[in-house]
Amino acid sequence: MIVLPQAAPAEPSSAAAPADYAMTPEEVAPGVYAVMTPARDFPSRENLGWNANMAFVVTDDGVLVFDTGASEAMGMALREAIGEVTDQPVRWIVNSHGHGDHWLGNRAFAGSDPEIVAGSDALARMEAEGEGWVENFREMTEGATGDTTPLLPNGAVDERTTRDLGGTEVVIFPSAGAHSPGDLSVWLPQTRVLLAGDVVYSDRAPSVWDGDVAQWIDLLDELIALEPAVVVPGHGRLEDAQTLDRLQRYLVTLWEGIEEGVEQGLADFETVPLVRERMGDLIEDYPGFEDKIDRSVATTYPDVEAAIF
Incomplete structure (x- = not known):
């Protein structure tokens, strides 16, 4: 069989x-x-x-x-x-x-x-x-x-x-x-x-x-x-509507932090601590910030640099 x-x-x-x-x-x-x-x-x-x-x-x-x-x-x-x-x-x-x-x-x-x-x-x-x-x-x-x-x-x-x-x-x-x-x-x-x-x-x-x-x-x-x-x-x-004001503050703060880094001649990765410091208490409202901040700075940096120069 x-x-x-x-x-x-x-x-x-x-x-x-x-x-x-x-x-x-x-x-x-x-x-x-x-x-x-x-x-x-x-x-x-x-x-x-x-x-x-x-x-x-x-x-x-x-x-x-x-x-x-x-x-x-x-x-x-x-x-x-x-x-x-x-x-x-x-x-x-x-x-x-x-x-x-x-x-x-x-x-x-x-x-x-x-x-x-x-x-x-x-x-x-x-x-x-x-x-x-x-x-x-x-x-x-x-x-x-x-x-x-x-x-x-x-x-x-x-x-x-x-x-x-x-x-x-x-x-x-x-x-x-x-x-x-x-x-x-x-x-x-x-x-x-x-x-x-x-x-x-x-x-x-x-x-x-x-x-x-x-x-x-x-x-x-x-x-x-x-x-x-x-x-x-x-x-x-x-x-x-308050969420719109808060999000705008987040994005403005991101932009201004990168702007400060560009004006100081810092590279994008060197600008991350400036952005993190500027964010202050805003970070508490946005879980996942630390997972995204490096990439957010790196991809926004060229736009800020172009706007300045």
Whole structure:
């Protein structure tokens, strides 16, 4: 008798299922819901890749979604969370920018054939880098984010645009590359809610190396002038308008610290202690500062140097 070798039992999938994401929509204004992650770090096995906030708006004629997460499974979890609030279809999606933790969940909404928009610069990078983001997150999370086929936006917004979506006034607000190329925020003037994306970090140190710090400082002047009642940041906790002032102080202090180093003839790495000293108590408001300060100084230093000389 020939005895065939037995196949080894299949290992359970390491990919997270939609039910593994505990998404609880929080109504921050009538019809406006924030879906906030408790994570304050980069995508990991512990947070299953969910480290960015999302939001949605229920209108009279469908749902507007702002950012969809870092994987198809995460997008499905968001879709199910929306379904607990309303049976309206998702008709519009705004992807705040090209970093994968904010848009790879688009695929979960393909069935409702939504209009999906991003900035042109973000869209170009999404097309070029989407598969790379999928692989990076899979490695960072030890497989938790699983496989995703990127679903790209089908429209671009590059100028401030006001639209009526199901009776809700929606202002799509480009940043001119403040945090990253093609950033978009959404302003809801009727409820005074700002869906900021990554141009606002509240209680997490901002990532500045893919953007333009000087432009970011100027953009915050515009956002402060809106006087929002609620700010949904890309990363961190829900805040009011004070978070914009605090973030602007952080960025101005970063810039001025580097400026001092440039004027003293210091190299970028020699400027880090100056920046750290200038930050003072601001550091307490931004966990993860020490993990980011070296890179933040190194990537902002050339812009400061160019502005001076």
